[in-house]
Amino acid sequence: MPGxxxxxxxxxxxxxxxxxxxxxxxxxxxxxxxxxxxxxAAATRWPVDGRPDDPKAWLITVASRRLxxxxxxxxxxxxxxxxxxxxxxxxxWLAPAADSAxxxxxxxxxxxxxxxxxxxxxxxQIALTLRAVGGLSTAEVARAFLVPExxxxxxxxxxxxxxxxxxxxxxxxxxxxxxxxxxxxxxxxYLIFNExxxxxxxxxxxxADLCGEAIRLARMLHELTDDPEAAGLLAxxxxxDARTPARTxxxxxxxxxxxxxxxxxxxEQIAEGVALVSRVLPHGAVGPYQLQAAVAALxxxxxxxxxxxxxxxxxxxxxxxxxxDNPVVRxxxxxxxxxxxGPHAGLDLLDGLAxxxxxxxxxxxxAARAHLLELAGEPEAARQAYLAAAxxxxxxxxxxxxxxxxxxxx
Amino acid sequence: xxxxxxxxxxxxxxxxxxxxxxxMSAEQVAAMHAHMESVHKELAESxxxxxxxxxxxxVHARRVQLRHGAPVVTDGPYxxxxxxxxxxxxxxxxxxxxATQIAARFVNPDADGEYVDVRPVAEGIxxxxx
Numbered sequence: 125m126p127g128x129x130x131x132x133x134x135x136x137x138x139x140x141x142x143x144x145x146x147x148x149x150x151x152x153x154x155x156x157x158x159x160x161x162x163x164x165a166a167a168t169r170w171p172v173d174g175r176p177d178d179p180k181a182w183l184i185t186v187a188s189r190r191l192x193x194x195x196x197x198x199x200x201x202x203x204x205x206x207x208x209x210x211x212x213x214x215x216x217w218l219a220p221a222a223d224s225a226x227x228x229x230x231x232x233x234x235x236x237x238x239x240x241x242x243x244x245x246x247x248x249q250i251a252l253t254l255r256a257v258g259g260l261s262t263a264e265v266a267r268a269f270l271v272p273e274x275x276x277x278x279x280x281x282x283x284x285x286x287x288x289x290x291x292x293x294x295x296x297x298x299x300x301x302x303x304x305x306x307x308x309x310x311x312x313x314y315l316i317f318n319e320x321x322x323x324x325x326x327x328x329x330x331x332a333d334l335c336g337e338a339i340r341l342a343r344m345l346h347e348l349t350d351d352p353e354a355a356g357l358l359a360x361x362x363x364x365d366a367r368t369p370a371r372t373x374x375x376x377x378x379x380x381x382x383x384x385x386x387x388x389x390x391x392e393q394i395a396e397g398v399a400l401v402s403r404v405l406p407h408g409a410v411g412p413y414q415l416q417a418a419v420a421a422l423x424x425x426x427x428x429x430x431x432x433x434x435x436x437x438x439x440x441x442x443x444x445x446x447x448x449d450n451p452v453v454r455x456x457x458x459x460x461x462x463x464x465x466g467p468h469a470g471l472d473l474l475d476g477l478a479x480x481x482x483x484x485x486x487x488x489x490x491a492a493r494a495h496l497l498e499l500a501g502e503p504e505a506a507r508q509a510y511l512a513a514a515x516x517x518x519x520x521x522x523x524x525x526x527x528x529x530x531x532x533x534x
Numbered sequence: 535x536x537x538x539x540x541x542x543x544x545x546x547x548x549x550x551x552x553x554x555x556x557x558m559s560a561e562q563v564a565a566m567h568a569h570m571e572s573v574h575k576e577l578a579e580s581x582x583x584x585x586x587x588x589x590x591x592x593v594h595a596r597r598v599q600l601r602h603g604a605p606v607v608t609d610g611p612y613x614x615x616x617x618x619x620x621x622x623x624x625x626x627x628x629x630x631x632x633a634t635q636i637a638a639r640f641v642n643p644d645a646d647g648e649y650v651d652v653r654p655v656a657e658g659i660x661x662x663x664x
Contacts, residue, residue: 375560
């Protein structure tokens with residue numbers, strides 16, 4: 125069996141194994157170490173000895189044994205062993221009947237909820253999710269976020285301690301708590317995706333992998349819940365990621381959407397994203413991810429910038445402002461208005477944004493002004509705005525792009 | 535720790551801004567990134583890479599000073615020609631000589647006089663106590 129196949133299988137099984145262990149024994153942090161060790165054992169032994177008949181059962185058995193070992197070596201040995209024995213419900217003292225279906229999918233979802241608990245800081249949520257649910261090693265997570273492995277180890281350890289300290293039960297959250305936790309889960313997956321998507325520059329490794337991982341986890345979440353926002357987030361990721369091949373030129377420079385070769389966008393991903401949005405949008409509560417996905421779908425389906433359905437995009441941004449008002453949405457709304465009703469209508473909206481302290485210092489504001497001034501036929505004002513935007517940007521490819529736009533207007 | 539240096543002018547050239555130095559072309563910047571990436575990839579594969587980071591342009595720097603006991607924040611007073619730390623790579627390797635060998639790969643062979651510095655990282659406070 126090729127190494128890649130083993131790796132894929134292990135990553136799929138990792139959250140199920142960890143979930144089973146935590147559900148049976150508690151001790152999230154030690155169970156996580158035990159699971160990692162079982163995965164490691166499988167990764168080294170399966171390619172040599174062959175894959176066991178029931179890989180998951182093998183992993184759970186090995187991880188359980190390892191968990192017992194780890195707990196035994198801890199200080200309050202006897203007490204902990206007693207606890208473990210007591211936590212094992214009587215119906216688990218015997219092997220389960222062969223025909224009983226174990227609730228694995230549920231475990232993965234609970235694990236995701238646990239890792240994304242709102243009491244953890246976002247960096248901790250991300251790290252823990254990638255490690256516990258994504259099955260990435262600490263070194264891989266560290267590399268993806270370009271921090272030393274020791275830093276990532278501390279971050280993960282702190283997050284695990286916090287989960288232990290909080291006394292959170294390993295159970296699916298219910299009611300209002302479930303909605304809040306699902307929001308956190310969606311947000312964490314969105315952050316992971318953006319981390320992979322937004323930085324394509326410099327000597328940075330493994331960023332495309334991060335997008336792929338975010339999509340994989342979003343797909344899992346979508347399959348485990350019937351939540352329309354989970355579907356919306358998956359669609360948004362697919363529709364955004366579909367443009368990746370056309371986003372950078374041969375020299376690594378940014379290519380704005382207006383100039384991208386739309387033939388290079390990934391058609392299959394677009395079709396899947398559009399189908400998802402079309403299915404969820406007409407039903408029930410409309411949330412920000414669905415709306416953003418709908419905007420992305422309109423862009424992806426348009427044959428060119430000019431042929432884009434801008435009035436429809438304006439309408440979607442107006443809905444988005446109602447559910448999630450923030451300056452970035454306002455900025456995008458202003459640009460869409462400019463495309464639908466002319467640059468001056470957009471510039472008026474941007475002027476209203478300049479007083480918003482949350483975005484006043486951001487490079488995106490003068491960059492959008494510059495584009496609209498250029499469209500309005502005011503090259504000198506546009507050039508100044510491009511230069512102002514370049515001065516505020518901290519991202520080199522973006523600075524290069526803005527300088528080149530300014531140079532064109534001389 | 536291998537330390538790389540650059541001036542605001544170097545950053546401007548990389549950002550394609552006309553100024554004290556001729557702006558670099560997109561191909562030149564891409565080639566530079568590709569070189570850095572390949573060195574870092576090799577170090578990651580050999581297990582010697584600990585961390586590598588680039589810093590943003592000096593104009594984004596802030597300097598924090600104490601004046602009469604009160605912290606005062608100013609823009610970093612970097613003249614355009616003065617070189618400041620532009621990025622660093624931390625390696626964990628067999629010897630100081632090996633680190634020096636690695637450092638040589640970070641020096642641009644086309645830029646006469648360009649340099650990087652290599653300095654051993656202290657393992658703990660006891661290294662500094664002497």
